[in-house]
Amino acid sequence: MARKFQVDRLPALVVVENKRVTARLERPRGCKELAEFLEPWLS
Numbered sequence: 001m002a003r004k005f006q007v008d009r010l011p012a013l014v015v016v017e018n019k020r021v022t023a024r025l026e027r028p029r030g031c032k033e034l035a036e037f038l039e040p041w042l043s
Contacts, residue, residue, distance in 0.1 A: 010026075012025065013034070013037070015038075
């Protein structure tokens, strides 16, 4: 899966919508960064 979604660094979070990568976050630095990144999909 890492190759399929072109993940070069871990940890990584990839958002896939309609079979396409729409957002990517590699090496997040804490809960606040994760929450801010995911906010558009969680609200």
